[in-house]
Amino acid sequence: MEVLKQSLSDTPKKTAKDPCPVCNYDLHLNEVRSKRIGIVDNSDRVVGWICYKCKTEFDMEDLVIVLFSEEEIRGEA
Numbered sequence: 244m245e246v247l248k249q250s251l252s253d254t255p256k257k258t259a260k261d262p263c264p265v266c267n268y269d270l271h272l273n274e275v276r277s278k279r280i281g282i283v284d285n286s287d288r289v290v291g292w293i294c295y296k297c298k299t300e301f302d303m304e305d306l307v308i309v310l311f312s313e314e315e316i317r318g319e320a
């Protein structure tokens with residue numbers, strides 16, 4: 244289990260990166276902003292986010308809601 248401990252101690256370095264769980268695209272922009280597209284409900288509460296790159300929708304716990312939702316966005320055209 245020593246290997247596991249070592250990878251945990253590396254965690255602070257990884258905070259500079261914010262890869263999408265689906266496409267692995269680095270969504271980190273800077274400390275306050277990311278390339279994630281926020282999803283808000285009718286009362287402007289953030290309920291999730293969309294990956295800028297692969298358009299997958301996630302909830303606030305980074306669980307996939309819609310995989311590659313681009314089709315829905317394109318459907319408007």
Ligand SMILES: [Zn+2]
Nearest residue numbers: 263266294297
């Ligand atoms: Zn993605």
